[in-house]
Structure formats: structure tokens, C-alpha cells
Amino acid sequence: MLEIRNLHASVEGKEILKGVDLTIKDGEIHALMGTNGAGKSTLSNVIVGHPKYEVTEGTIMFNGKDLLAMNPEERAHAGIFMSFQQPVEIPGVSMTNFMRAAVNAKYQAEGMEPIKSTDFLKVMREKRQLVEIDQKLVSRSVNEGFSGGEKKRNEIFQMAMLNPSFCILDETDSGLDVDALRIVAEGFNKFRNEKTSAMVITHYQRLLDYIRPDVVHVLIDGRIIKTGGAELAKQIEDNGFDWIING
Amino acid sequence: MKENNKEENEFVRKVANKEYEYGFTTDVHTEIIEKGLNEDIVRLISQKKGEPDWLLEFRLNAYRHWLTMRQPSWGHLRMPEIDYQAISYYADPTKQKNGTDAQNSNGEIDPELKKTFDKLGIPLEEQLALSGMAVDAVMDSVSVKTTFKQQLEEKGIIFCSISEAVRNHPDLVRQFLGTVVPYRDNYFAALNSAVFSDGSFVYIPKNTRCPLELSTYFRINARGTGQFERTLIVCDDDSYVSYLEGCTAPMRDENQLHAAIVEIVVMNRAEVKYSTVQNWYPGDKDGKGGVLNLVTKRGHLRGVDSKLSWTQVETGSAITWKYPSCVLQGDNSQAEFYSVAVTNNYQQADTGTKMIHVGKNTRSTIISKGISAGKSQNSYRGLVKVGTHADNARNYSSCDSLLLGSECGAHTFPYLDVHNNSATVEHEATTSKISEDQLFYCNQRGISTEEAVGLIVNGYAREVLNKLPMEFAVEAQKLLSVSLEGSVG
Numbered sequence: 001m002l003e004i005r006n007l008h009a010s011v012e013g014k015e016i017l018k019g020v021d022l023t024i025k026d027g028e029i030h031a032l033m034g035t036n037g038a039g040k041s042t043l044s045n046v047i048v049g050h051p052k053y054e055v056t057e058g059t060i061m062f063n064g065k066d067l068l069a070m071n072p073e074e075r076a077h078a079g080i081f082m083s084f085q086q087p088v089e090i091p092g093v094s095m096t097n098f099m100r101a102a103v104n105a106k107y108q109a110e111g112m113e114p115i116k117s118t119d120f121l122k123v124m125r126e127k128r129q130l131v132e133i134d135q136k137l138v139s140r141s142v143n144e145g146f147s148g149g150e151k152k153r154n155e156i157f158q159m160a161m162l163n164p165s166f167c168i169l170d171e172t173d174s175g176l177d178v179d180a181l182r183i184v185a186e187g188f189n190k191f192r193n194e195k196t197s198a199m200v201i202t203h204y205q206r207l208l209d210y211i212r213p214d215v216v217h218v219l220i221d222g223r224i225i226k227t228g229g230a231e232l233a234k235q236i237e238d239n240g241f242d243w244i245i246n247g
Numbered sequence: 248m249k250e251n252n253k254e255e256n257e258f259v260r261k262v263a264n265k266e267y268e269y270g271f272t273t274d275v276h277t278e279i280i281e282k283g284l285n286e287d288i289v290r291l292i293s294q295k296k297g298e299p300d301w302l303l304e305f306r307l308n309a310y311r312h313w314l315t316m317r318q319p320s321w322g323h324l325r326m327p328e329i330d331y332q333a334i335s336y337y338a339d340p341t342k343q344k345n346g347t348d349a350q351n352s353n354g355e356i357d358p359e360l361k362k363t364f365d366k367l368g369i370p371l372e373e374q375l376a377l378s379g380m381a382v383d384a385v386m387d388s389v390s391v392k393t394t395f396k397q398q399l400e401e402k403g404i405i406f407c408s409i410s411e412a413v414r415n416h417p418d419l420v421r422q423f424l425g426t427v428v429p430y431r432d433n434y435f436a437a438l439n440s441a442v443f444s445d446g447s448f449v450y451i452p453k454n455t456r457c458p459l460e461l462s463t464y465f466r467i468n469a470r471g472t473g474q475f476e477r478t479l480i481v482c483d484d485d486s487y488v489s490y491l492e493g494c495t496a497p498m499r500d501e502n503q504l505h506a507a508i509v510e511i512v513v514m515n516r517a518e519v520k521y522s523t524v525q526n527w528y529p530g531d532k533d534g535k536g537g538v539l540n541l542v543t544k545r546g547h548l549r550g551v552d553s554k555l556s557w558t559q560v561e562t563g564s565a566i567t568w569k570y571p572s573c574v575l576q577g578d579n580s581q582a583e584f585y586s587v588a589v590t591n592n593y594q595q596a597d598t599g600t601k602m603i604h605v606g607k608n609t610r611s612t613i614i615s616k617g618i619s620a621g622k623s624q625n626s627y628r629g630l631v632k633v634g635t636h637a638d639n640a641r642n643y644s645s646c647d648s649l650l651l652g653s654e655c656g657a658h659t660f661p662y663l664d665v666h667n668n669s670a671t672v673e674h675e676a677t678t679s680k681i682s683e684d685q686l687f688y689c690n691q692r693g694i695s696t697e698e699a700v701g702l703i704v705n706g707y708a709r710e711v712l713n714k715l716p717m718e719f720a721v722e723a724q725k726l727l728s729v730s731l732e733g734s735v736g
Contacts, residue, residue: 048691051683076693084691088684092706101702102692109693141706158692 001025002047002166002197007058009046015056016042018222024166024197031208031233032201034219035241040201041085043219044168047199048082049075062166076102077109081164083155085171090142095154098142099124099161106162127160131187149180156184160191167198173207185210205237218244267528268729270498273363277387277469278342283332286310289441292337296410296444299417309430309440316434322568322597323626323658327502329539334504336442338387338469360391367495369464380718381406383463387472388444395459405450406461409477412448419450423481427510427547427574435506435541435568443477443508449488450481451517457488460716465505467496467527467538473504480510482517484550489520491719494563496528500536502565503528507542515550515577520558522715523571524723527563529730534593534622537565544571548580548606556583557600558714560723562730565594570628572601575609575637582611585711587723589704589730590623590655599629599660604640604670613644616708619655620731626658633670640670648678649707651700651731701728 002024009017016039024030034040046053047060049072060067067075090098103123104114115123124138131153143151152172159167169188173181188211192198200211208216208230216232217224218241226232226244236244280291289310293303318329340360356371364371364384371384371392381395383406390408399406405416412420430440447463467474482488496503505527513519521544530537540563546555557571573582584600602611611631619625625648633640648657659676681703689699705712705724712720 050687072687072690073693073695076691082691084688088682088688090685090688090703090706091679092709093702094706097702097706098689098692098694101694101698102689105693105695105698162692 001063003061005059007043007046007060008056009042009053010056011042011053016222017046019058020219020222020224022217022224024199026165026195026197028214029198029200029211031213031216032199032219033203033216033233033236038219039222040219041170044082044170044199044201047168048072048080073105074109076162077106079165080168081159081162081166082168082170083152083159083172085174087143087151087155089144091144093142095138095140095142096124099138099158102158102162123161127157130160130190131156132183133157148175149177152176152180152184153187156187156191160187165196167192167196169198169200169202169211171201171203173202173204181206182210205233208233220245267498269367269495269526270528271366272497273340273359273386273468275340275357275359275468276342277338277340279335279469279472280337282335282471284334284336284442288336292442292444295337295339296413298413301421302413305425305430306441309437312431313434313437313441316437318434323624323628323660324566324568324595324597326539326566329504331438333471334473335469335471336473336475337444338472339389340386340468341389341391356392360386363466363468364391364464367464367466380460380462383408383447384466385445385447385463385476386466387469387474390445390447399457399459402455402458403452404455404457405448407448408445409443409448409479410445412479416448416450419481420448420479423479423510423512425510427512427545428508428543433543436508436543439475439477439506439508439543443475446476446478446507446509448479449490451483451486451488453483453485455483455486457486460489460491462491462493465492465494467503467505470499471501473506476505476507478507478509480519480521481512482514482519484515484517486514487518489522489716491522491524491716493524493526495526496538498528498531498536502536503538505538505540505542507544509542509544509571511546511555513546513548513550513553513555513580516552517550518554519546520556521546521571522719523559523561524715524719524726525559525561525563525567526726529563529594530565530592532592534565537594538563540564540567540569542569544569546571546573546582548573548575548577548582551577551579551606553577553580554582556585556714558585558711559587560711560715560726561586561588561596561598562726564596567596567598569598570600572603573611574603574605575611576605578606579608580606581609584611584613584615585714586615587618587708587711587727588616588625589618589727590620590625591730592621592623594621594623596624597626597628599627601630601632602642604631604633604637604642607636607638607640609637609640611642613642613646614710615644615646616711617646617648617657618651618704618707618727618731619648619657620651622654624656624658626660628660630662630664631672632664633667633672635666637667638669640667642670642672644674646674646676647707649704650678650680697728700731704728704731
């Protein structure tokens with residue numbers, strides 16, 4: 001369970017989050033919507049511990065642990081994963097070596113022996129199929145020369161490899177055509193189980209048609225100003241945010 | 248490479264916050280001659296080694312020529328003042344106090360020396376040796392032991408210290424010594440030619456594929472001394488040898504000088520692969536101490552269809568001034584230079600190669616990867632020269648620089664000198680940086696920053712590391728990660 005209380009955060013001295021309260025229970029999918037610059041990406045970056053963002057007030061607890069006291073890799077080992085809006089390219093590092101390093105770092109944090117090569121390759125094969133990733137893609141350097149759709153599929157593939165309990169999907173639908181969107185969303189649905197929780201950031205209903213949210217939040221100017229059920233996303237799709245902001 | 252990765256990660260964890268691993272000193276009685284450089288010292292060195300007159304003459308000529316020269320200053324380096332009279336030019340750790348040799352007639356070595364090389368991962372007992380490898384172990388000015396000499400002799404291969412070669416194979420040494428790097432070549436070559444001590448001698452006879460990897464391990468131990476390695480490799484017609492050198496030194500506040508010459512002669516259709524993993528003490532975090540690595544290495548591709556490949560992984564030394572070069576004289580000869588040079592803290596490297604195309608249809612390839620961190624300066628300097636008769640000569644050069652942090656420098660100085668219209672010369676260069684975003688992406692996947700840097704750097708250097716013999720590729724990978732520890736974050 002993720003519990004955020006009175007969270008204030010700033011970037012380069014400018015306050016972006018101005019008191020966010022949010023509780024996401026195990027197994028729940030929460031959608032986070034809001035205007036550009038409202039602080040959606042800031043919130044997700046603060047949760048994963050990006051050094052550029054400074055938390056000035058408030059707490060984040062994850063399964064009873066103080067998340068803000070942990071470094072980014074400890075948060076990852078604790079089960080937090082973010083599908084990046086713009087995944088970076090890492091030339092020279094093959095997807096296979098990258099994934100092995102990530103899996104072994106997690107194993108080590110849990111006090112386990114490193115994964116055997118044969119087991120690792122088997123898991124890779126299984127998880128690739130979830131998001132229809134080609135063998136050729138995993139032998140290439142991390143995200144290098146991947147198309148927009150391939151990058152997003154690769155994020156979900158990594159998610160499946162690392163098996164997190166809390167996932168952030170930061171505009172995973174942006175730049176995807178209809179087919180790619182379906183593959184990515186269905187990949188996520190196949191991966192998750194009844195305990196997996198997620199925060200899905202999107203501007204569009206079409207992603208939420210596949211990944212059904214239990215709760216929808218509207219974040220405007222650094223605060224959550226409205227919370228509702230799945231129907232709230234549909235209302236926003238039809239009417240925009242003005243009626244919420246001005247209402 | 249899959250298992251390597253695992254091993255590398257463990258290694259990085261293990262040595263986190265650990266300093267230069269080979270910085271210990273061996274407490275062994277060492278006979279050190281008085282400091283200073285003059286004709287008497289040159290004569291003394293020659294006398295200690297029981298050399299013939301022609302070699303003493305060679306040394307004296309070199310010394311006299313050196314006196315007329317000035318230390319070069321064209322490198323992109325801030326070189327500390329070297330007081331050549333404050334250095335001892337000969338240190339022998341194998342001499343006992345009573346003047347007898349530490350290595351007795353049964354070939355047994357002083358246990359302290361043996362322990363030192365064990366600690367460095369270079370066992371001197373043949374039964375413990377790395378498989379498929381013969382080693383010449385040199386400490387300070389003297390070769391301590393050469394393994395598998397007998398076994399190689401059966402094939403007519405000579406592998407021994409250069410001093411021993413002078414005694415046992417004087418004609419061969421005389422025929423080739425100084426023919427690739429003449430003592431007039433440059434300041435440090437003249438100095439080396441005057442005072443050189445041990446290094447290795449390799450002769451591969453015709454039609455012979457050397458069955459073992461040959462390797463020399465250089466260790467500086469004594470304080471206040473310089474090391475003047477001299478290595479000569481001759482690979483005769485239709486033969487092949489792969490040779491590897493490694494180097495380490497203790498941690499000291501003073502700068503120590505290592506001025507070496509390596510000469511390689513490659514005959515018709517012969518092939519030589521020469522690899523270096525250079526890990527001399529780089530100095531401390533504030534730039535104090537460290538080895539000055541001032542080296543002239545050159546190969547002469549004398550024969551037709553001959554091949555020479557230099558591969559170097561340079562992580563150590565306070566200053567590296569080194570340009571392993573090739574003279575492609577034989578028609579259709581091929582030369583390669585693969586280099587990874589890492590500088591951290593206050594290290595400075597000015598390194599590269601010269602490819603001199605003389606013969607027809609000669610081909611050369613240069614792949615250079617510079618990695619700079621801390622406040623270091625890393626320069627690639629390379630010359631591609633195509634002579635008037637080198638029809639259809641081809642060169643491809645690729646020089647990449649990777650920067651870690653914003654206080655380090657990367658520089659590229661390519662020189663082209665082409666005198667034949669049929670030549671094709673290509674040069675590519677890139678500069679990149681490890682970005683915060685890349686590191687954070689790795690962190691978010693649970694990979695620590697140090698490990699992420701290791702992954703990225705090893706990926707970047709892979710093309711070169713792949714050229715090393717298998718066992719050393721693993722070593723070199725570890726070395727890269729360790730050398731850059733603490734450079735990010």
C-alpha cells in the first residue's frame with residue numbers, strides 16, 4: 001500500500017506539488033489526470049526518487065516503510081517501477097546485460113544468489129511474449145534505435161521481468177497508434193495479478209478502456225482537486241477540466 | 248560474456264571504496280646502484296649484465312645522443328620536472344645481501360618475490376600457471392623468472408628476458424635491436440637505449456604457431472628508481488604469436504619513471520598480436536605520486552601479407568605518453584590499433600598511434616575509446632601517413648570520447664599525411680557523456696550508480712575488450728569499473 005500525505009515538492013526552487021494526499025491500496029488501479037504542468041510527472045518522479053525533485057514537506061509510506069528515506073534503487077528493490085514517458089537510450093549496453101544486472105540487483109537485495117543464465121534466458125523468453133517483443137530487440141542496446149512503440153513495449157517488458165508490486169505508467173499511451181496501445185495495455189493486464197497496484201497517468205480515455213481504473217484523480221496546480229470512479233475519466237474526455245477547476 | 252557480467256558486479260561491490268589494489272610494497276633486499284646518470288653508470292649497468300662490447304657501445308652512443316636532446320613538450324600534458332640525476336637506474340631484487348643470486352641453481356626463487364607475484368595473480372610455478380600461458384616476471388630492473396621456457400624451446404621458440412637473450416642469442420639480438428626504434432628516435436628512446444634493463448625477448452622461428460600465450464608482467468617495487476623495460480619480439484615467416492603485458496606498482500608520493508621501448512618485427516605472412524593491460528599506480532585523488540609512463544612501442548611489418556595488432560587498455564599511470572605504431576612496409580600488410588584509455592582524478596593521457604603506409608595494398612584500422620572522469624585530461628593523438636608508393640592504401644580511424652562529469656577534458660589530434668592519390672583514408676570522431684537521465688533510468692531499475700557506470704563503460708569499450716585474450720577481457724572489464732569508482736555522484 002502506498003500512502004502519500006501532504007506532499008510538497010519543488011524543482012529548481014519552484015514549488016510544483018502543493019500538498020498531495022493519495023492512498024493506493026494493493027490491487028487498485030488509480031488513474032491520474034490533469035492539465036499540462038499540473039504536477040503529474042513531478043509526483044511520479046518524486047515517488048521513484050529522481051534527484052532533480054526536492055521534497056519540502058510531507059511523507060510517502062510504502063508497505064509501512066518510509067520511501068523518502070530510501071535511494072532510487074532501494075525503492076526499485078522494494079517493488080516500485082516506473083514506465084518512463086521518454087525512456088532514454090543507453091548505447092553499448094545490451095538489453096540482455098541490462099536486464100540481468102537489474103534482476104541480480106533485486107535478487108541480491110533480497111539476499112538471494114544471482115540468477116542462473118539458463119533460468120534468466122527462459123524468463124526473458126516468456127516475458128518478451130507478453131508484449132510481442134522480438135528476440136532481435138533484446139540483443140540490441142537499451143532503447144537504441146527503438147521506435148516510439150518499441151520503447152513503450154520495452155518498458156512493460158522490463159516491468160514484467162522485475163515483477164514490481166506498484167507500477168507507475170507515465171503517459172505510456174503517448175505517441176502510440178491504436179495497435180501498439182492495445183499491445184502495451186494488454187501486456188500490462190497479462191502481467192499484473194490481484195495484488196499489483198498502479199498509478200496510470202494519461203490524458204486520454206482510450207488507455208483506460210483497456211486498463212480499467214478503480215479510482216480517478218484530477219491533479220491541478222499541485223493538488224488533487226477531485227476524485228471519483230471510472231466515469232470521471234469519461235466526463236473529462238467529453239468536457240475537459242474547466243468545469244472541475246471552475247466548479 | 249554472460250558469466251563475466253555477474254562476476255564483474257560482485258567485484259564492483261567487493262572493492263567499493265577500496266583504493267588501488269596493487270599498491271603494496273615487497274620487503275626484499277634490493278641491490279640499488281647509486282643515483283644519477285653519466286657514462287660510468289651506463290658502463291656499470293652494462294657490466295652488471297655482463298654485456299658484450301657492441302652493446303656497451305650502443306648504450307654509450309645512445310647516452311651521448313640523449314645529452315644533445317631536450318625533453319619533448321608537444322604532448323597535451325602538464326609534465327612535472329624530472330630530475331634525471333635523482334633517479335637510480337638499476338635495482339635488482341634478486342641479489343642477496345651476500346651478493347649471491349636469490350634464484351639458486353635449482354631455479355628456486357626467493358619466497359618473498361614468489362609471494363609478490365602470487366599476490367598479483369601471476370603464479371610462477373608452472374603447475375599453478377594460467378592455462379595456455381607462459382610468463383616472464385620482471386621486478387624493477389631484473390627478470391625474476393620465465394616459465395615454460397623448456398617447453399617452448401622444443402619448438403625452437405625463444406622466450407626469455409632480454410639480458411638472457413644477449414648472453415645466449417647475441418647474434419639475433421644484435422640483428423634486430425634498435426632497428427625498429429633507433430636510439431635517435433626520441434628523447435625517451437635515447438634514454439631507454441642508454442640504461443635499459445630487463446624486458447622480454449621473443450623469437451618465433453619460421454612456420455611456427457606459438458602454442459602458448461606469452462606474457463610479461465612488469466612490477467616496480469624499489470623506491471627512488473626508474474624502470475627501463477626493453478622488449479624485442481621477432482616473428483619469422485609464416486608464424487604467429489600472441490603476447491600480453493601487464494604492469495603494476497606500489498602507491499608512493501613520488502612520481503616514478505617507466506620509460507620503455509618495445510620493438511616488434513613481423514616477417515612474411517607472420518602475425519603478431521600484442522595486448523597491454525596497463526595498471527601502473529595512477530597517483531592519489533589529489534594527483535600526488537603515480538607512474539610517468541613514457542613509452543615508445545613500434546612494430547615493423549617487414550614481410551608481405553604480415554599482420555600486427557596492438558590492443559591496449561590503459562587505466563593506470565599519472566601520465567601516459569604512448570603511441571604504439573606500425574610501419575606497413577610489406578605489400579598487403581595489415582595493422583590494427585585498438586585502445587581504451589581511462590583517466591580519472593588528475594591523470595593525464597596523451598596516447599594514440601602512427602600508421603605509416605609504405606607498401607602497396609596496405610590496410611590499417613584505428614579504434615580509440617577515451618574515457619575521462621574527475622579532473623583528468625585524455626587526448627588521442629594519431630598520425631596516418633601514406634607514402635608515394637603505397638598504392639591503394641586504406642585506413643579507417645574511429646576515435647570516441649566519453650566524458651563522466653564536467654571537469655575533465657577529452658581531446659583529439661588526428662594528423663593525416665597522404666602522398667598517394669589511390670589511398671582511402673577515413674576518420675570518424677564522436678564525443679558523448681553519460682547523462683544523469685541514463686544513470687537514473689538504471690537506478691530506477693534497481694541498478695546502483697557505480698554499477699550503471701560500469702555497465703555503460705564496458706559497453707562503450709566492448710569493441711576493444713573483445714580483442715583481448717579471453718581471460719584478460721574479464722580482468723580488463725573489472726579494471727575499468729574499479730578505475731572509475733567514485734567518479735560519478
